[in-house]
Every structure is written in C-alpha cells, then in structure tokens.
Amino acid sequence: MxxxxxxxxxxxxxxxxxxxxxxxxxxxxxxxxxxxxxxxxxxxxxxxxxxxxxTIRWQAIRWPxxxxxxxxxxxxxxxxxxxxxxxxxxxxxxxxxxxxxxxxxxxxxxxxxxxxxxxxxxxxxxxxxxxxxxxxxxxxxxxxxxxxxxxxxxxxxxxxxxxxxxxxAVTEAQVPLALAALAEGARLVFGPVWITRDEIGSRETSLRWPQVQQTEILNGSVAICVAGRWQVLRSVASGIPNVFVLHALAGHLTGAERDDD
Incomplete structure (x- = not known):
C-alpha cells in the first residue's frame, strides 16, 4: 500500500x-x-x-x-x-x-x-x-x-x-438557559463574580442592575460603569469563566431594568 x-x-x-x-x-x-x-x-x-x-445545574451554578x-x-x-x-x-x-x-x-x-x-x-x-x-x-x-x-x-x-x-456558539447556547434560571430566582456564579435577576456583585461589591449604566470586559475582568465612573470587579489570574456569557447576561439585565422604568 x-x-x-x-x-x-x-x-x-x-x-x-x-x-x-x-x-x-x-x-x-x-x-x-x-x-x-x-x-x-x-x-x-x-x-x-x-x-x-x-453536570451543570442552573438552579445553583458555581464554577469549580x-x-x-x-x-x-x-x-x-x-x-x-x-x-x-x-x-x-x-x-x-x-x-x-x-x-x-x-x-x-x-x-x-x-x-x-x-x-x-x-x-x-x-x-x-x-x-x-x-x-x-x-x-x-x-x-x-x-x-x-x-x-x-x-x-x-x-x-x-x-x-x-x-x-x-x-x-x-457558547454564548448562544448558554444565555437562554441562564436567563431562565435567573427568572426562577437562581444566583449564577462566574468565578469571583455573581449575578441574580436583581444584582451583580463580587466579594466586596454588590450593585442593583438599575445602578449599572454599562458593563465591559477588560483583560478578562468585568468593569462596570456606575454614576459615570468605572470600577473593576474582582478578577482572578486564570480569567473569569465564560466571561462573554456573563457580559451578554449583563446586557440583557441592564436593558430589562431600563425597559421596566
């Protein structure tokens, strides 16, 4: 051959x-x-x-x-x-x-x-x-x-x-599942950052979504704009897991809060 x-x-x-x-x-x-x-x-x-x-359980998700x-x-x-x-x-x-x-x-x-x-x-x-x-x-x-x-x-x-x-592809697959879990009252954890349908926070910080004007990803960390000033939520050396999913969820949640006003 x-x-x-x-x-x-x-x-x-x-x-x-x-x-x-x-x-x-x-x-x-x-x-x-x-x-x-x-x-x-x-x-x-x-x-x-x-x-x-x-196995992922969206009711109480926590990355290892x-x-x-x-x-x-x-x-x-x-x-x-x-x-x-x-x-x-x-x-x-x-x-x-x-x-x-x-x-x-x-x-x-x-x-x-x-x-x-x-x-x-x-x-x-x-x-x-x-x-x-x-x-x-x-x-x-x-x-x-x-x-x-x-x-x-x-x-x-x-x-x-x-x-x-x-x-x-990961964002498109996971965001709808996460939004459904949030609507049922779940708290989703992305490394050092957590979100609920009402708030976003880390160990030192907790903010309600109506306070958040904008959310961006900077070098793998999550930065949020509140009252015209930017602050970086706690980050980790390995990077926040699925940070782009978190970013998409933040966009949905800040937009939903503004639509409700």
Whole structure:
C-alpha cells in the first residue's frame, strides 16, 4: 500500500471516529473543520486533573476551583516545549465544529483521543500560554468528561475564525438557559463574580442592575460603569469563566431594568 493510500485510509478512520463521537454527544450537523498547522505541537489536552467537571445545574451554578486548570495549562506548556522542532507531531490533529458542539482530535503524540465539547455545558477561559512561537492566546475549554483542553492560537488554521466562533456558539447556547434560571430566582456564579435577576456583585461589591449604566470586559475582568465612573470587579489570574456569557447576561439585565422604568 502506498503512503498516499495509507494516509487516506487513516484519514477515513479518523473521520469515522470523530463522527461517531459527535453522534454519541448529539452535536448535530458538521459545519466546519480546522486542521492543524504544520508547525509545533498541536493543542494539548490537560491531563491529571484531580476534579471531574460536574453536570451543570442552573438552579445553583458555581464554577469549580481553578487549581486543576492552572496545572493543566502548565503541563500543556511543558509538553509544548518538549515538542519544539517536531512538526510531524501536529499532523492529523483537527477541530470539527457542529451545531451543538465541537470535537478536538488529538494526535498520538498527545493522547490520541477525540475530545467532545458541548456548547451548552462547557466552560471557556481565555489565557496566554507558551508555544513554539512564543506566548500566544489560547482557549481553555472543558470537555464532556470534565477534562480541560488547551487550544492555542496558531495550532490550528484560522484561529481568528474558530476562536470567535467558540465564544459566539457558547454564548448562544448558554444565555437562554441562564436567563431562565435567573427568572426562577437562581444566583449564577462566574468565578469571583455573581449575578441574580436583581444584582451583580463580587466579594466586596454588590450593585442593583438599575445602578449599572454599562458593563465591559477588560483583560478578562468585568468593569462596570456606575454614576459615570468605572470600577473593576474582582478578577482572578486564570480569567473569569465564560466571561462573554456573563457580559451578554449583563446586557440583557441592564436593558430589562431600563425597559421596566
């Protein structure tokens, strides 16, 4: 069998595995594929996490502690440094985007697994991590088995497309669920920041939505404008989880308060 035919067969088998994994998670129709770039090592799956990610319950949601995430990102960076100069280690890795989630197929040099992410249950943080090209932007997601996955900008083609697509899809999937939970009286916690249908706050601060004129995201932190003055709510080194979902919810809640006036 020629090398070309062997590669084609490997590609067919990988696609079959990806399709089967996506089907089991009910991700729907495939929409786009982004293949690994030909340099460096591919996106790293965080290993050795001590805590599994719990099933999301919107009645009393609280994101888990971030210790395991820091360890996962650190281990990913170490593997990245060891992989410098081995461009072939990236061959075959790919991201596949579906209606309700995505898959990240890792090479044998990483873990050989296909990680499945659902938009309605994942948690996303944006970080800066090491790569063969230096410090780059990365998305750290949690798969359906509770493991963090580090997807670095530059490991896969067109990160300027798939990065915003992840944030858009997660926001669209989670905001309606969160709004419904808030309407029932839930308190939603995003790391150090919490919200209810009436208030937004952190450990030191609590403000009612009618007081909030505007909400923005600054370097992963939440900034709010009250009486024409800006203040930054408490932030954490790893970034606020799903901060873009929080931003969208703040937009809904401040707008709803003004509509009620």
């Amino acid at each position: 020629s090398d070309g035919t062997s590669r084609d067969r490997d590609e067919e088998l990988l696609l079959a595995r990806i399709s089967a994994a996506a089907g089991r998670a009910h991700l729907g129709r495939r929409r786009a594929t982004y293949r690994a770039e030909p340099y460096g090592a591919t996106a790293r799956a965080g290993r050795g996490a001590a805590t599994r990610w719990p 502690a971030i210790r395991w995430l820091r360890r996962a990102v650190a281990e990913a960076a170490c593997r990245s440094r060891r992989a410098d100069g081995r461009a072939e280690a990236n061959t075959g890795a790919r991201l596949d985007f579906y209606e309700h989630g995505m898959t990240a197929a890792m090479t044998a040099a990483v873990d050989g697994r296909i990680h499945v992410i659902r938009y309605d249950t994942t948690v996303v943080r944006r970080r800066r991590v090491l790569s063969p090209q230096g410090v780059v932007r990365a998305h750290v997601l949690v798969d359906v088995e509770g493991e963090p996955i580090v997807l670095r900008g530059g490991d896969f083609g067109r990160p300027e497309v798939w990065g915003p697509e992840i944030r858009r």
